[in-house]
Amino acid sequence: MNTTLLLVGILVLAVGTFSLRLAGPWMRTRFELPERAQQVMAVAAVVLLAALVATAALTDGHGGAGIARPAGVLVGGVLAWRKAPFVLVVVAAAATAAGLRLLGVP
Amino acid sequence: MRSIWRTTDPGLLRDIALVCLADGVVGLSYGAISVGGGLDLWVPVLLSIVVFAGASQFLFVGIVAAGGSPIAATVAGLLVNSRHVAFGLAVSDVIGSGWRRPLGSHVMTDENVAFALGQDDLRQKRAAYWVCGIGIFVCWNIGVVIGALAGSVITDTDVFGLDAAFPAVLLALVLPSLRDKKTRTAALVGSVVALAATPFLPAGLPVLLALVGLVFYRSDKPALDAVR
Incomplete structure (x- = not known):
């Protein structure tokens, strides 16, 4: 494997990722945003996180994620909705998925 | 930084610690998978420090270990990380200015953004963002080094259901906003x-x-x- 090319790839990914992360704060200091736009920015972050939840829970690569993982996330989601403690939400989600897999559910 | 610890309530700290721990375990698997796939130790470790974005790192080492071009791996990684622009726009005030801006931007993850959005006032948002961001950075990198050194300790975190835990973490954190x-x-x-x-x-x-x-x-x- 070409080590130089690999190193360049890593560094470009690092600089690029850092720039993407810095872009938001940088733009916010350059341009004064109206209240309404600031509100939309916060909603945009929620929309992205929700879409991450949906895709991470239900898909794997370009296909489906099976049954165990969505079931685990569903259990965690219901517990969170019922205002269960955060730790319980996380542990229940993981335990459900792990338990189902132990039983042979994909 | 000391004031951050004073503003953070114990319940929140415990929640953040749990997420950091889980991230550390995923780091273990990432390190092990990378080295198991034939990459030198420095590759996953360097990526974790300078890129520090889990999903893009998995993608990068997956493509390179499978014999793909590092350029393709870089483009794929940048695509996955593009959502950080929107996160940055949302948490700009939370990160702060001066030296905090580059440092706070580097530790930006889905998890600490979600934790910050879930808090009520700016002080709490700042505390949650910074404690979670730095905590994940430390745990993730320690996990990666141990995983890469130890090899095949944990390569499949699905056995522990961690693949279900992470969406559940984010879901629990955004749920209040979805009301x-x-x-x-x-x-x-x-x-x-x-x-x-x-x-x-x-x-x-x-x-x-x-x-x-x-x-x-x-x-x-x-x-x-x-x-x-």
Whole structure:
């Protein structure tokens, strides 16, 4: 494997990722945003996180994620909705998925 | 920084610690998978320090270990990380200015952004963001080094259900924001769009497409031009 090319790839990914992360704060200091736009920015972050939840829970690569993982996330989601403690939400989600897999559910 | 610890309540610290721990375990698997795939130790370790974005790192080492071009791996990684632009716009005040801006930007993850959005006032948001961000950075990197050194200790975190735990973490953290009906509609539409696009588009793009859900975010005032 070409080590130089690999190193360049890593560094470009690092600089690029850092720039993407810095872009938001940088733009916010350059341009004064109206209240309404600031509100939309916060909603945009929620929309992205929700879409991450949906895709991470239900898909794997370009296909489906099976049954165990969505079931685990569903259990965690219901517990969170019922205002269960955060730790319980996380542990229940993981335990459900792990338990189902132990039983042979994909 | 000391004031951050004083503002953070023990319950929140415990929640953050749990997420950091889980991230550390995923780091273990990432390190082990990378070295197991034939990459030198420095590759996953360097990526974790200078890129520090889990999903893009998995993608990068996956492509390179399979014999793919590092350029393709870089492009794929950048695509996955593009959502950070929107996160940065949302948490700019939380990160702060001066030296805090580059440092706080580097430790930006889905988890600490979600933790910050879930807090009520700016002090709490700052505390949650910074403690979670630095905590994940430390745990993730320690996990990666141990995983890469130890090799095949944990390569499949699915056995522990961690693949279900992470969506559940984010879901629990955004749920309070989703109690607002307009936000919920936008998030729902966005999620459906992302799911529909997943079979056809490269990783990263479907989640970005979810932003079309914002079109359905209507305010009481007709100021739609601000959305675009």
